[in-house]
Amino acid sequence: MPTPAKAKKAASKAAKKKTKGFNFDIGYDAESLKTSILNHLRFSLARDVKGATTRDWWLATCYAVKDRILDRYMKTQAKHNNENTRRVYYLSLEYLMGRLMENNLVSAGVYDVTREALEELGQDFDDIINEEVDMGLGNGGLGRLAACFLDSLATLEYPAIGYGIHYEFGLFRQEFVNGHQVEHPDNWLQKGTPWQINRPEYQVEVPIYGHVEYHFNSKGDWYPLWVNTQSIIGMPWDIPIVGYGANTVNFLRLWESRASNEFDLEAFNRGGYTEAVRDKAVSETISKVLYPNDKSESGKELRLVQQYFFVACSLHDIIRRYKNLNEGWGDFPSKVAVQLNDTHPAIAVPELMRILVDEEEMDWDDAWAICRNVFGYTNHTLLPEALEKWSVPLFQKVLPRHLQIIFEINRRFLEDEVEAHWPGDNSKKSALSIIEEGHPKMVRMAYLAVVASNSINGVAALHTELLKKNLFHDFDELYPGRFNNKTNGITPRRFLKVCNPALSELIAEKVGEDWPTNLDKLTGLAKFADDKAFQKRFMQIKRDNKVRLAATIEVLCGVTVNPDALFDVQIKRLHEYKRQHLLLLHILARYREILHNPDKPIVPRVIIFGAKAAPGYDLAKNIILAINKIGKTINEDPRVGDKLKVVFLPNYRVSLAEQIVPAADLSEQISTAGKEASGTGNMKLSLNGALTIGTLDGANVEIKEEVGDENIFIFGMTVDEVEKLRSSGYNPWDFYNENPELKAIVDWMASDTFTPGEPFALEPVRRSLLDGGDPFFVLADYAAYAEAQKKVDECFLDQERWARMAILNSAHMGKFSSDRTIHEYARDIWKLESLPVEK
Template sequence: MPAIKKKKTAKKAATKAASTFAIDTSVELFKARIEENLIHSLARDTTTATPRDWWLATCHALNDRILERYIATQGVHNDNNVRRVYYLSLEYLMGRLMENNLVNCGMFEIAEQALSELGMDLRDIGDAEVDMGLGNGGLGRLAACFLDSLATLDYPAIGYGIHYEFGLFRQEFINGRQMERPDNWLASGNPWHIIRPEYQVRVPIYGHVEYKNDDKGDWHPAWVGAKEIIGVPWDIPIVGYGAKTVNFLRLWESRASTEFDLEAFNRGGYTEAVREKAISETISKVLYPNDATESGKELRLVQQYFFVTCSLHDIIRRYKKSNKGWGDFPEKVAMQLNDTHPAIAVAELMRILCDEEKLDWDDAWTTCRKVFSYTNHTLLPEALEKWSVPLFEKVLPRHLQIIYEINRRFLEDEVEAKWPGDGKKKMELSIIEEGTPKMIRMAYLAVVGSHTVNGVAALHTELLKAHLFNTFDNLYPGKIQNKTNGITPRRFLKACNPELSALIDKTVGDDWPTDLDKLKGLTKVAGDAKFQKEFMKIKRDNKVVLAEIIEKDCGIKVSPDALFDVQIKRLHEYKRQHLNLLHILTRYREILQNPNGDFVPRVVIFGAKAAPGYVLAKEIIFAINKVAEKINNDERVGDKLKVVFLPNYRVSLAERIVPAADLSEQISTAGKEASGTGNMKLALNGALTIGTLDGANVEIGEEVGDDNIFIFGLTVGEVDQLRASGYNSYNYYNSNENLKAVLDWLSSDYFTPGNPNALSATRKSLLDGGDPFLVCADYQAYCDAQKKVDDAFRDTAKWAEMAIMNTACVGKFSSDRTIHEYAKEIWDLEAVTE
């Protein structure tokens, strides 16, 4: 979609700053800015400054120019009253911003040289930056990639989320067990965000509904007796590649409407004086509070409503500055619900339009459906959010009424029209799920209240239409469409793998970061011995860096000449880290039984966090760590096999692992992984995928070709057939000697001397627990595929060619392509240039 140039009526200073940004970037000038910020912002000189001081000074020096560009961009958007997309997400896994912003601003080499002349190393000071604690897994990382692409492609966009004081948690291992520590990412401040107290929003929660007469004598519901909290926004500029457009992410911090009870303090009630403040600030305190308790569930619901209502009021405030009435609202506003977390926005917009703006129901509902679209991220029914009606009535009583009314009209008008008199269909599609207690299906509210629903990979979308939302697909033909996920190549190749990026520049030109299909030019040199040597030297150099991190963080020495086998993702049964563990045990057993065998040396690397309340996931981590401890200290094994579980997996760690990976483990049960994005990052950096035909693996296989990927295991259809026939994991256990041996090994005290049952939880889940994700069924196929991996790795020229082909052929998985599709097919959004 071509960019549309808009009139320039922004402030002259901002426009001038925008036009001079690119040329005002000499090494000498940037050095001067760094030194100036050391003195004037941090009260340091070059002899007393710490690495963190240097990092802050560099960030401030860069931010001076970013903010000028940000003002210019927003001036053009505001002056031209453009249509914007508003991305609502509970997570943004941003990682570190300094290196990424330097790359996007075209300033990386200048900053690197400036710091070198000042006696500092850019990479070293970059390690002073703490990853932003705003997200957890793939959903949050995807949101961050989308923000990058929206700015790079000049689409007017604002992200909305929560300004968490603490991230998910900082993971440590103590005697092999995961321990959660507070992730206080803001403890030492953050140079990238800007507080905007003038845009604060008052948020009501709790209370009850009464009916009152209006000034025309009509009865209307009124939400009364509500407690108020304040939402204060913090903005993080989002720099597009080339720094032409700088959008922003607005994050809401919760504060008390009454800061301090001076009377209570004066009478000695010091705790009482700040009690209200502490309770209100809890809302934005922690990403994903544990919802194993009722109070945890309540806090999560309050979090979701808090950020949604703050965001909606902010969107409406911005709209009203340049527009009158509500007729143009759908023309100026597109809102994307990233999963079900912001689905309460449907009911909240209806409340605002009906209760506060006095629109009639039909006009409000038409407006609502025109502005919302919804992305589904899961095929697991248990992962679709539901809230109990009693909880909703306590926290959001007016919204409960609105949801009941939405549901009544939906069932009576739309479902009845399609299936007259079919009570079963009404029960199946009802937003309210019958039971004790009744539950509100938030995914159904999002589907009913949106004009478009999308899945995130071709297979995922087809399965949504065939299973999870099948009846909705019949009711709304064409409403569910696919938008295969993508990743930003700026961060996940150009920034994190600069040596490979330079080689690609030399080979196909330097414009590939915004046109990833240009990488196809590498197919011409995939078989060239000289290019293979250069490509694999870069891979080995990256492995050396990762080996140093492993030794530093885990105390384990590994060889960079071994095959680096990587599984980095959230710890969940369906992602099947325990299938990987079974193969490790199988390999270990083979080495012990055949000590003189010809084994390909392998380092198996894990990175994953388990949710604090997910007991079995934490037991799998414990099992992996105890097995690793035994193997890594077994002299009989040596360098033939090492197992490493890197603690506290995060974006900045992924940026070191991804360029070093040889093999990418994408081994979820077919039909369970919606898409995956780690598979894309690893393939882009020349890792070969071993995976099932699940999620985006299917499309990666189509792009790179069957000869350059290792596919194994049951297909979606075969999974369904196996379950229908009555799956029994004991059948596989009893008929496969190796599987039986390694599972029984887990029940011995071999890995936990004196405590034979310490690792039995994993074994029990696979045998007595029914093996819900068919680990035993796919075990042999997985082991066979791993032997093919070994054979391929032995042929160094062939492996190099396969690795290069992976980098060359995954241009489809740029988040730029994904965002272009959203903009054209869902948001009706045009690019805007100055």
Template sequence: MSLTTDLIPDGAFHGVASRQSMKESILHHLRYTLVHLPQQATPRDWWLALSLAIRDRITDDMSMTQIAHNSDNVRRVYYLSMEYLMGRMLINNAHNIGVYDAAKQAIEELGLDWEQICDEEMDMGLGNGGLGRLAACFLDSLATLDLPAIGYGIYYEFGLFKQEFLQGRQVEHPDTWIKYGTPWDIIRPEYSQTIQYYGRVETVYDSAGNSRPVWVDTRSVMGVPFDIPVAGYDTKTVNFLRLWSSHSTEDFDLEEFNKGDYVEAVRSKAMGETISKVLYPNDQNANGKELRLVQQYFFVACSLADILRRFEKMNSDWTKLPDKAVIQLNDTHPAIAIVELTRVLLDDKHLSWDSTWDIVTRTFAYTNHTLLPEALEKWSVGLFEKVLPRHLQLIYEINHRFMGEVAQRWPGRDDICRALSIIEEGEHKMIRMAHLAVIASHKVNGVAALHSQLLKSELFPHFDQLYPGKFTNKTNGITPRRWLLGCNPGLVQLFERYGIDRDWPKNLEHLRTLESFLDDNAFLDDFMAVKHQNKVHLAKIIKKECDIDVDPFALFDVQIKRLHEYKRQHLTLLNILTLYHRLLNHPESNTVPRVFIFGAKAAPGYALAKDIIYAINSVAKVINNDPRIKGKLKVAFLSNYRVSLASHIIPAADLSEQISTAGKEASGTGNMKLALNGAITIGTMDGANVEILEEVGPDNIFIFGLNVDQVRALDHKGYNPYRYYQQDEELKGALDWLCSGHFSPNDPHAFDSIRNSLLQGGDPYKVMADYRAYMDCQQQVSDAYQDKPRWARMAVLNTARMGKFSSDRTIQEYADEIWTLPAYPV
């Protein structure tokens, strides 16, 4: 029987909900799903009932979408990512399906506080930072553009750790986001997959004497899928994100249980369920590395089995797989999918090598997200041999054939063969996953124009020569639904008041019409009044979270991102120390009051990053309690930075710190979110800052510091950080003061690691070289902020000119130029 829309029950695919129908749905779920009467219900009960009422409307369209895609056997993109930083879902979903106003009115008519109810939602924190948040934005855009797509990942029981500061130091706690369940997931046990790992490979012969390798004595684990609906904005398309939860294929050993050995009885079950337990287990030790590899294989093997199951339902010719499926690798974490598809086609479907490799290389595309060589993923051959022995054989075969290709292109050039080989020779042989991804993908893209250029010239120059046209650029973007419509309601209302096209959330370029108001003083005042109210709101959060009183009239200087040396939060710290010193010695100076606002998590094993957090908090404690500076300088480090916290910080920011060393940040997306909400960027010529400069113009951004060529030249001639330290009195004073014990009286050497990195360690990220340019640029910021009309115009122009940085534009470019994926409106 073919599936048609006739199978959908009456009442499905209705129009926009009324507040009355929303209210009825909320009360229905409260009583019959949650089994509570209104008098008994807690705020969390109301949030659940509201979420379920919204989900009802989403799942109607989800059913319609999947029926249409399946019955027409459409071409789909499958997006494979280890991370999805989805954040909270309720407000975004309500906006996307057009029920936000009705839902808010319904909640308020029930006598409830809308913000309090929404705050009951836990962040779905299944990611680390930019990579995971980008994946979430892309899913939103794929659905909004009516592109058939499915995301695949892992259903982590514990997301990225919850961060707490204990006496200024970072302490990690489990992120129990799923402890009480979530209304957004749909379990699909009927699509569970069982995958194999470990074991060994033996050669077997058929009756004709032909040999073939067989993977035997394996362990198995079952992946159970949970689907998260992803609704497009102002469309009926609802795609989904399928996340795999690991389960043992056995329950427990009854014999061991009966003998009283309870631990042994459930050991196998516990081992299977560990795989999806936690996002990014600590891989500083062998066990952690092994679990990471098992995680990666688990999720791609389950996902590929699901993709092939879907293909086989309506297709029998395997050479047609690339016509129906394109698989996008979000960084190298899912790159083992290349080898897994090769294994399935060779070993299970019995295709020839040439046919298999043709299918594989037409199916995969790869997005690179880093220029840092140490961040390019490698696995030891020994670990692969233990966990995935058959895949190791196939990697060697892929590499053998590839080396023949390289030798033909560069005869006698063993140096180029070594540079391009998937296998890195050395004391311990390593598998270079980025090389595998480049070789096997039909397209490889960077995520900003500068990044993509450096991929070809610095990271993969010989690959670019070998495969001309394979490398391309797809500058990252952000979804304006989440990062303006959902997080900045005051600005949205302002747009409505001034008659800005209501379709801007789907066509961000339409905000260009804001430029017509640049000479309208009333509009500029109203725009900055919205910013001020957002700052008042954030000031309350800072008071509640940090017990620090901050002045909303001060300049809010914001740096929110992962804590890493290349992002240079310690350069901002040197700026803070310098300003503090100036205030103490020249209290009469006309200094612009500033509030420095940080949000960042350091990887648990990254000692120096954690020391930088401790240093910022220690300096903040002294500054915030020093009456001599009369509140002109405050420092607030908000703990447990996450999507929901970002949605409060970003609309309130005046200045956006994007100060990575040139050539180190692939793109950045925080820079886009902050600029879209009217913050002015201070940044280096790095990542997408270069393109933001092109869009907003040099008068509406603050650029400083070394560019990529200057960094390279400095390294070439021999960089000496001591020269900058000795020649700049303020720089020397700030660093010496930090490490004097003044800010850490109980541990005078607490910050020696920072000093050592900047001086004896060679200052790899050029903090010392860029310090003076940064300080001079910050003075330009202060001067501009005091000119209120000028600052207002700059802020408006940043919001108006962010159209290029919509993730809708990014995804449309992927669809047109990499995936050849047509839209399919439902």
């Protein structure tokens, strides 16, 4: 009998003999791509050239490109496994990926040859690109940041895996009906996607519900046993993440929920057809939709189950990968870094403790040491109401063993750490406790993440200081040096090279082709800021982008806009603190000025909104209604003409942002100071030559430092001034009564002028500003905002000055590359080394 080693060698030799004469090299020239596309059209899709639709060509092209990406992916994973390298595992409930085809073509270096191949095959490249739908895996800034980070991790060749949920439906597809937001299912997977790879061999069984019993072990000691649980299967789907100009291809692993027992044959045979598939339907609900409405108790329960499901699957996968290459647990912290993107994955802390203590029978202190060496936590909000809390009764129902572990973590934390630092101070224990007293008691997930992590970071310099000063002041005192800042960044590949190719070519001509991975090289543009010829080219590119966006506006909104007007843009999630209603008041003031002084010269503006309001956020939806109703009135008023247009582009998403960002002249970043953690839209817009009007909030502070005071329009109260006004007793009625213009437009807004037949339709917005106490100081900042907008008009009239300012904004955005951010995470938090992959 041959030994196993000899048998394996013989099998390998036989396999090589069978494949002798076959060439597995993948060509990257146009001819090779044409062959691949035609082969996939025929053999993957069973379509001939004559009968193929645009979608067929898109799929065949994606498959051809994916072949080349997967070749690099396999080399990357082989390298990581052979080196038994340290990896970072990024846990996020959102990844706002957008479309992948164009970005992958650029990152893989096959954009030009693919365009050439398709054109030689008689196909319209742009039509094929536009066949793709956005992936419904995220909502706003949190998910878009995660997508940028994955791009940078691969580009910088850091070993990394992202984990999330394979949502069947995205947040929702937004439509406006008579001005109202109407939500429709975002069935982004309806026709499938060519980019994902199913990995059934790595599926995970996840327990939930049940209860805890205590039994004796072989040593006569009590131990807890989580019993009578229900099981859900986590099915992994992988999406390759291509590094730009690198051979590294990392991946994003998304978990789809499936029933452990999908079909009850006995129930079916007795006629219970619905009952037979009930478990399947319930289990699949978990990964059904991004952010189910949690106004109801059942919605809250689903959110908690979602979070645990993806975290449990991910930790199981991380541990499986570790155990394949390592013996024992001693090297786990040196091989694994887990980053919690906000509090959504914080349940990973008690889950890892459960695995180590209950399943691996590890001593509590040793297990806790592993947790603290592995986890890092990124905070993304300064709003206390946005910090997740779960009721103890809900936790007890869904995750009874985890609740016990959280109580034990809290007990040891209060007794061993808080008591040692503040002896006998029960008020500190109450303030810092992971369990918030009340009826019912609540689990503070942010506190759990802070206590368990070796690093807690904010996402802008101001945000981090406010975390340390206010939200986590006592924790910062208890853990000096554990809080640190990592200012957010954006990938310049998608948000300049891909979405603004003409500007990208101009930049490459002036500073070199390698700027997409060396964004600091943009400073070389500064010397051209006063060059008239360069200004002309720069602004012509901007105008061409505005012409393209104007065409999209006409298609989506039925409104014709003038590309020579100032394009004033506010694109972000609809929330009171982001103050879309402050811009709305400015719109009303401009409209009123036009009507009162029809012969007065005015800078024409096209004001562009893009935003979704959470389905349960009634006031945000009323603000959308107000913008749409007022915009419609203005757009149809013949007295206004092209002086003012207001458009709200429906279903804002990444692919729409990629059209808006290159065309924007003015970037509205007007949140209440102290409320926006960072922002990334401000970076994208400024990078593409838009000027910012904004408060000293989030990353606006750092943008101002980079571009200079003279190249940004800053207005409004500072964080300290906001707090001073709040503590002195802010009364919005005072500002309303003292400013005749403000009083007039607030009253006008809530009248039936814009909603004939519905006299109180917009009253909720007015009520929030006055009777509701104006919690985000819209009225207090209005006069300063109006003054800043006058300065914007003055600058835009001087086109040479505006061009100079726009060029200098693009030139000084180098700091805000997500490559810089990821380098800082890797160096300071993850202790991660780059691992280049050879071709």
